[in-house]
Amino acid sequence: MTALMPRQRDCLNFIRGTIAASGMSPTYEEIMDALGLRSKSGVHRLVTGLEERGAIRRIPGLKRTLKLVGAEDESDALAFLDPYSRHLLARFAGRKKMTSHAALAEICRRFFSERSAA
Structure with missing residues (x-):
């Protein structure tokens, strides 16, 4: 990861x-409020800069998909999912206000409990 500008460092610390x-x-709106920015385009520039510098990864077009690079092992349980499945999992997790890992565990629990009941 290359050196960050002070504003990018503030954004990364908030994330x-x-x-x-x-x-x-966080959502772009939450970042905007926390950093005192006037528009989401400013947040977009900061997030894009963080992504270009290798500090974060994101899935464009979806909310709450910012991920810290190096925060988790790449052998992560979600790594086997294709992009569409990750999208569906992120939507489910967002509705339930839980992390993607917790959402995956919940889906697996439901799936296997239904199969054992049948």
């Missing part, structure tokens, strides 16, 4: 703190 506190990445 890191939000993920640590809630298990979910």
